[in-house]
Amino acid sequence: MLEVNDIFFSIEEKENNGNIYKKDILNGISYSFQRGKFYAITGPNGSGKTTLAKVVMGIYNQTSGSILLEGNDISDMSITNRAKQGIAYGFQHPARFKGMKFRDLLSIAAKSDKEDDLVKILIGVGICSLDFLDKEVSNKLSGGEIKKVELATIIAQNPKVAIYDEPDTGIDLWTIGPMVELLKKECKDNNNVTVVVSHNEKFLEAADEIIIVNKGKIVFKGDIAAAMPLLRDMDFCNWKNICGGVMDVRCHR
Amino acid sequence: MLDAIDNELLKTVAGLEEIPKGAYNIRKNGKLLSRNTTANIDIESYPESKGIKITFKSGTKNESVHIPVILSQADLYDVVQNDFIIGDDCDVTIIAGCGIHCGTEKGEGHSGIHEFHLGKRSKVKYIEKHFAIGEGTGKRILNPVTRVFLQEDARIEMELTQISGVDEAKRTNEATLGPRSSLLISEKVMTEGAQNAMSNNNIILEGRDSKAEVLARSVIKGDSLQEFRAVIEAREKCYGHLECDAIVMDNGKSETVPSLKSLHPEAELTHEAAIGKIADEQLIKLMTLGMDYDEAVKKIIQGFLK
Numbered sequence: 256m257l258e259v260n261d262i263f264f265s266i267e268e269k270e271n272n273g274n275i276y277k278k279d280i281l282n283g284i285s286y287s288f289q290r291g292k293f294y295a296i297t298g299p300n301g302s303g304k305t306t307l308a309k310v311v312m313g314i315y316n317q318t319s320g321s322i323l324l325e326g327n328d329i330s331d332m333s334i335t336n337r338a339k340q341g342i343a344y345g346f347q348h349p350a351r352f353k354g355m356k357f358r359d360l361l362s363i364a365a366k367s368d369k370e371d372d373l374v375k376i377l378i379g380v381g382i383c384s385l386d387f388l389d390k391e392v393s394n395k396l397s398g399g400e401i402k403k404v405e406l407a408t409i410i411a412q413n414p415k416v417a418i419y420d421e422p423d424t425g426i427d428l429w430t431i432g433p434m435v436e437l438l439k440k441e442c443k444d445n446n447n448v449t450v451v452v453s454h455n456e457k458f459l460e461a462a463d464e465i466i467i468v469n470k471g472k473i474v475f476k477g478d479i480a481a482a483m484p485l486l487r488d489m490d491f492c493n494w495k496n497i498c499g500g501v502m503d504v505r506c507h508r
Numbered sequence: 509m510l511d512a513i514d515n516e517l518l519k520t521v522a523g524l525e526e527i528p529k530g531a532y533n534i535r536k537n538g539k540l541l542s543r544n545t546t547a548n549i550d551i552e553s554y555p556e557s558k559g560i561k562i563t564f565k566s567g568t569k570n571e572s573v574h575i576p577v578i579l580s581q582a583d584l585y586d587v588v589q590n591d592f593i594i595g596d597d598c599d600v601t602i603i604a605g606c607g608i609h610c611g612t613e614k615g616e617g618h619s620g621i622h623e624f625h626l627g628k629r630s631k632v633k634y635i636e637k638h639f640a641i642g643e644g645t646g647k648r649i650l651n652p653v654t655r656v657f658l659q660e661d662a663r664i665e666m667e668l669t670q671i672s673g674v675d676e677a678k679r680t681n682e683a684t685l686g687p688r689s690s691l692l693i694s695e696k697v698m699t700e701g702a703q704n705a706m707s708n709n710n711i712i713l714e715g716r717d718s719k720a721e722v723l724a725r726s727v728i729k730g731d732s733l734q735e736f737r738a739v740i741e742a743r744e745k746c747y748g749h750l751e752c753d754a755i756v757m758d759n760g761k762s763e764t765v766p767s768l769k770s771l772h773p774e775a776e777l778t779h780e781a782a783i784g785k786i787a788d789e790q791l792i793k794l795m796t797l798g799m800d801y802d803e804a805v806k807k808i809i810q811g812f813l814k
Contacts, residue, residue, distance in 0.1 A: 335798060
């Protein structure tokens with residue numbers, strides 16, 4: 256369904272002395288995602304998870320490698336066209352718009368401004384109040400509310416590939432369980448590829464397959480039982496140089 | 509008589525597709541075209557077509573008055589003073605606006621001075637739109653002035669919009685607020701090409717517990733220029749808030765000068781401003797929903813000015 260083949264991505268950074276050097280973010284990632292499966296991508300901060308997701312959406316252009324959707328090469332396709340082909344991406348830090356209402360954003364995503372269609376989506380994502388449709392998607396929304404808005408815009412697109420980047424940020428503990436169930440249900444009902452970038456154990460437990468990324472490479476693929484030892488391994492943490500690997504300090508992971 | 513151009517101007521500035529119900533006064537090319545008064549709303553002309561006085565009886569509720577001005581005569585610069593005398597305990601809507609059609613190389617313009625006197629506990633919604641069209645190269649100039657005087661517990665909401673096509677605009681908004689009265693000015697201006705627009709606001713919070721909010725949104729395209737100046741002066745325990753947001757595109761230029769003067773220790777004054785191009789994250793979000801770049805820009809501006 257979705258294949259990423261040998262994806263490299265690097266950026267130019269400046270050293271303190273002004274010299275420009277190439278920093279590799281993704282170092283040859285290959286993977287084949289199947290329809291109807293729920294994937295969790297995890298790994299330490301700065302490992303390249305979000306970059307990989309953005310490369311698939313076309314927000315970043317890979318330095319080399321290719322991306323195939325249902326066998327078609329979409330490596331050079333624009334964000335807009337990838338969206339039209341059925342790829343959807345939910346941002347970790349969603350954009351806020353002064354003056355634009357949730358109704359406007361949802362209508363664009365659902366390609367319908369019919370009240371009935373929008374209400375169905377609202378109920379699906381667990382927003383009970385219809386007044387919410389007329390809320391402005393601006394700084395007035397709380398962190399949790401804006402994430403629900405973001406989630407709704409992905410579900411409204413009914414995508415072939417749904418990528419959620421840390422969907423649980425700002426979401427209260429009572430909502431995470433239902434959110435996991437919702438995304439799993441969407442995945443099965445629509446037989447799509449669902450990819451969640453997350454550190455949250457609930458998503459990892461729910462995943463058909465866990466992919467651990469570190470230093471721009473896939474270092475593990477498998478189920479939660481096999482993944483746990485790696486996830487608990489402090490050597491794996493990119494913040495280790497701060498705490499020195501001492502257990503029971505306030506952990507930044 | 510109204511012709512097709514007049515109808516288009518009227519529809520845009522006043523939302524009128526036909527002669528409105530209730531009170532109205534339509535002015536075309538510096539002269540009265542038609543008028544209607546009601547039992548509660550009276551309209552009188554000042555001598556020599558220099559403007560009108562509109563009087564609302566105390567207790568007038570759920571009534572509206574339309575006072576559009578249309579210009580389609582080359583080289584005409586129309587100046588009027590319109591006074592709105594609103595009694596106590598009213599709740600009314602006033603819809604004004606100026607539409608210019610310029611068909612020649614000669615300019616056309618309109619300066620409307622609108623003065624509002626609101627009685628105790630009265631509520632007014634004032635909607636004003638400015639718009640210009642036409643294939644002519646003459647400058648279309650609009651210099652509106654609004655002066656507001658609010659008695660105790662009065663409230664006015666003003667929606668001031670300059671849609672497009674106006675080459676030069678110098679707007680002045682002045683208000684003096686009595687005890688517990690409130691003012692909301694919501695100004696939306698879009699300029700393009702070589703247009704320029706200036707907005708000067710001077711708000712005096714004179715009464716205890718009065719409240720003023722001035723919200724300005726600008727879209728500045730092409731080589732156009734917009735200047736926004738606002739002074740809120742607090743002379744009592746009161747609340748004032750200024751908010752100026754501008755989207756700058758192409759080579760647009762913006763100057764924003766907010767000023768908050770607190771002359772009372774219990775005054776609460778706040779200000780926020782954001783000026784810049786459309787945020788990439790907004791454009792990218794809309795593109796991930798299947799819009800192309802131009803559609804996304806249009807949608808963001810549409811929402812911003814709505």
